[in-house]
Amino acid sequence: MNGISGKIGRWVAILACGLAVVCSAPVSAERIKDLASVQGVRNNQLVGYGLVVGLDGTGDQTTQTPFTTQSIINMLAQLGTTLPTTQSLQLKNVAAVMVTANLPPFARIGQQIDVTVSSMGNAKSLRGGTLIMTPLKGADGMIYGQAQGNLMVGGAGASAGGSRAVVNHLLAGRIVAGATVEREVPTMLGQGPYIHYELGNTDFGTAQRMVEVINREMGFGTAQALDGRVVRVVAPEEPSARVAFMGRVENLDVRPMKTIAKVIVNPRTGSIVMNQMVTLDACAVAHGSLSVVVNTEQQVSQPNALSGGQTVRTQQSDIEIKQSGGALMQVRAGASLSDVVKAINALGAAPQDLLSILQAMKAAGALKADLEII
Known part of the structure; x- marks a missing residue:
């Protein structure tokens, strides 16, 4: 058990350092066309x-x-x-x-x-x-x-x-x-002098950064954030000029805010998907299992030849209780969820056990992420 605990500790230390490097790296810039879509332009x-x-x-x-x-x-x-x-x-x-x-x-x-x-x-x-x-x-x-x-x-x-x-x-x-x-669906590029861009995810910080980039490149007052998802942009009303304007806007680079920490769990397949923002507070995880096995055998009781007794059938039951030795794993604050998943797998936890452990971590406040079960 000490050997397993030592390996787990080394995994946690190495992967936690890697997570710190990833989290400290700046978020790369993305084009507006990758972050938002034009309102009304749809399949x-x-x-x-x-x-x-x-x-x-x-x-x-x-x-x-x-x-x-x-x-x-x-x-x-x-x-x-x-x-x-x-x-x-x-x-x-x-x-x-x-x-x-x-x-x-x-x-x-x-x-x-x-x-x-x-x-x-x-x-x-x-x-x-x-x-x-x-x-x-x-x-x-x-x-x-x-x-x-x-x-x-x-x-x-x-x-x-x-x-x-x-x-x-x-x-x-x-x-x-x-x-x-055989039939066309009319698509309107905006309403009057305005074009509305809708972000893929509601984020007030990203919407504000998008407004700042558009106003800096296209002129002050061009863009205005209506809420955390919709940005209104003043555009030329002449069709060819509007198309050229939108071509310039959608290729502007915006540095989005960091995404929300989220863990997606599929209990049917046992798969777990998480993003790089997931972290943990210091906690301890114990894993053990209790199994009860009952075996019943049919036996025949045969009396002696001169005893005058009768042959009867009897049942003999054998009850065995097994409890595997539980292991307590210490997790340091800041460790990523991938460290915990690997460590729990090393302890022999099944996918359903892993789901229960994650739910318990969330309830205890140690899992710093939104847990979504699909």
Whole structure:
């Protein structure tokens, strides 16, 4: 145990020194375009329902997915082939899919965008399929694009003799430049003489520094912070002059304030992500476990030949209690969370134990960070 404690102490000392160097380094400057976005300039989500054909026997089982059969009948009716609605189609090469896409800002009619195709039914694979013409609608129900093309599926699979092997995911694919924009969404660059920049994260210090940089480079009074997230900028109203002005503004360098210390924990996967601002106060961490094992065996009691007794079955239970030796780890103030995670892992803590320890550190006030569980 002394050997483990010595190694833990050396890890804590080395990593704490490294953290001190990182924290003392100045925050690098970033462009305004990386810190903020122009208010009103945004993507719009599109969605559509369609069919993928040309599959090699890996499509939907139409007896279990009636919407696939109905879609095929409706599509053939539009193409001039009428089938009775009561007819049962046994098709294996067709799959019903949902098609999604992002309509970028300033998209023009005729521009091509990428689409993602995902299976809706019980198809086994979309590999080798072709999406037939599918209208893409926005939140208002209007058609903004038409999608069609051959799918690119990154996975692969094979089956034989009741066995099946799959690499990656076969029920979703992508079509590069698979949709054509049919309707434009008007995008306004500001309101009257103003343009509003929205920071990615609310930070009053960064907003003030952004105002100072813009006023220094573009003229005093050009920018004004409305709150910790929105900065209002006076811009020329003539379109070409406004575009040139925005091109200059978004490439200005701003040195942002330090980020908030945060720890993200995913208990399902046991993963922990933290930023460099996370520190700890002096604390002690103890880890131990108690396990109770109960084994029950069936035994037969056989009497002597002349005793006149009867043969009976009995149960014999063996109860064993195990308690591993707990270890107490001292953590110095200023040590980073990565030091503690490595040290606790060296003690044999499972991911769930580590999550409990972090929550206890937060409750004790030793963890100087926001703990977020996803």
